[in-house]
Amino acid sequence: MKIISSRDVLLKPLSFIGSVVERRQTLPILSNVHLRLEAKRLSLTGTDLEVELIAGVDGVEGGDGECTVAARKLLDICRALPEDAQLEFSADGDKALIRSGRSRFTLQTLPAGDFPRLEADDWAFEATVSQGELKGLFDRIGFAMAQQDVRYYLNGTLIDIRGATMVAVATDGHRLARSEIKLDSAAAERHSAIVPRKAVQELGRLLEYSDEPVKLQMSQNHVRAEFGNLVFTSKLIDGRYPDYEKVVPSAVNVRLALEHDRFRDTLHRASILTNEKFRGVRITLSEGLLKAVTTNPDQEEAVDEMPIAYDGEEMEVGFNVGYLLDAIHALGGDEVEFALKDANSSCILRTPGTEATFYLVMPMRL
């Protein structure tokens, strides 16, 4: 096979592939990108056996064929070439030769036939949303996913499709994020699936804030998103996601509408004296006042206060300040509703008057 192309055309798809390919691979071929040229369309594929990304480029000159070479090396070479450089890539036997100006690189190849592909089953569900909508959804909830938790089903995001609504939920057992977007058409049945953490993060990176469409498909075991020149496929996590609706506190005793930036800054200042191990902030509500106090093992202390409209009984609750700040950052807007039942139940954070997006944070026991 032979590819004749400008360096710029290859750089972007290669950098997408580069982030899918894991740096440390058990199978050597998984660190390679699969290249195929057919009728002037170049397809680049990278996979880690859990997710697969195919990037297409049209109008590429050369000779049809396929091969696989080290993705990272090819990306680094393209990056290092001058901006307007032309390059010629030719694969023959177990070697590939890249020529550009006065630079020459000879790379090893592995047989294209050995490159593993994700074999997707029949799609049971399909919908189209805008890229911006989907990216926004993942941005709002992705940070709450667990990471390498033994409860493996928490290391991902629940996608729950009910009628024309797509709900996304992420939780690490300590805090939970829930948001939704509207679909262009209503699904006949309820579909739910757990999309792995890496897929959610990669999609978040690949999607752009634009009105361009994304075609979403789901089957028993896979989810696929097609947008622009990309086809992104991921396996699903096989497991039972906890019943998130059950942990939403049914009745709250305190409901405060707080100025977003002021609440954020108060907590942020208090958080300065916390560290990775001791992220606790004690929040005390008393008449007209919210007080945030943190201490650390060096016996340092931060106290920050803000006036609030509150005339109930004095109440003290402890939280991981990072969890509160994550939620407040994700909410944005002018006001945040901070609702509590008691010091042992989760608090709810949301924009006042809205239901679609909310965050639950479980307290720390004082």
Next chain:
Amino acid sequence: MASSPAVPERSILHVDMDAFFASVEERDNPELRGLPVIVGGIGRRGVVSAASYAARRFGVHSAMPTARARRLCPDGVYLAPRMQRYQEISRQVFSIFHDFTPLVEGLSIDEAFLDVSGCHQLHGDIETIGRAIKKEVRARTGLTASVGMAYNKFLAKLASDLEKPDGLVRITPANLRATLDPLPVTRLWGLGKRSAERAHQAGIHTIGELLATPVGALEALFGRQAEHYRCLAEGRDQRAVVPSREEKSIGSEQTFAHDLRRPQEWERVLLAHADKVAGRLRAASLSARTVQVKIRTGDFSTYTRRHSLAVATCETAAIYQQACELLRAWHREHGDAGLRLLGVSVAGFEALEQGDLFAVPGGERELDAVVDRIREQFGAGAIRRGRLLGHRDRSD
């Protein structure tokens, strides 16, 4: 002052409270003042934790079996330790240390290293600081401390011991040799009984004599440790003062009146200790990551086994289960034995315990909370785990 150019001059203090437990008892009970006060396990097989200086005149010292102390000092005042009270005072003392420097490395409840190298502008030279700390400790707690001052940890600790009680000793490069040379070699950190015997056989009794011995001969005597001892004898020690939390671990242990042979009995004892330790964690709003058991057999062999949990906990049940696993693993390894002592301790603290969104209502944590509330109101003995009912504590 002469110092190696590579090592910046440091100002290290070692502060050691004098006969701490006994002094606290005397302070709380003025009529005890001047009497031979001995704090420790007061039963048949207890061990002395602390002896007042009046008691020491009878030859009583810490780690001595209480029975022996009673023979040496039959008219002594023997008291069971009140750890909570000592911890309270210890916190006051440590907070004084923290007023001078953040670099406080607690060695135990009653001694600490302080690095005050960076505090001279604020608090004056090392002797001024040493004196000020002694004064503050006395003013705020009524107790005396011995302070050692030097340019490294080894010398500071050595110095604090030279004029106990109420000592204030500084070792400088100028008085280094005069101070160290006449001291017995056992004052060198890490040089134990066996090494000392070997040294004595070779005619080396004092630090000065050790320093005069050729390197080859020292290596023949102490092997790889020779270099270490020589460094210390020369007054060199590069260890840094590593700030630590006041309390590194919370533990509860017990020496039995009779060796316990039955694993069911062992586990019952573990449950009692796990319950005590977990309760103290909860009272301090802490949870812990590491669980350790301490096992001492009838022949005084002591074993510790520890394990770190995935998530920090303050639940009685979680700590008990882990302690049992550790003890069972030890049992499989060592076979049947009579146990003289069993203890549970926890370390690796995390402040505040993160709640779990998906916790099962009515779980262990709620049970613990109810037990804590009942104990707070009606006393520690008001409610006990069912498995502990009908078994009186068999401690001393």
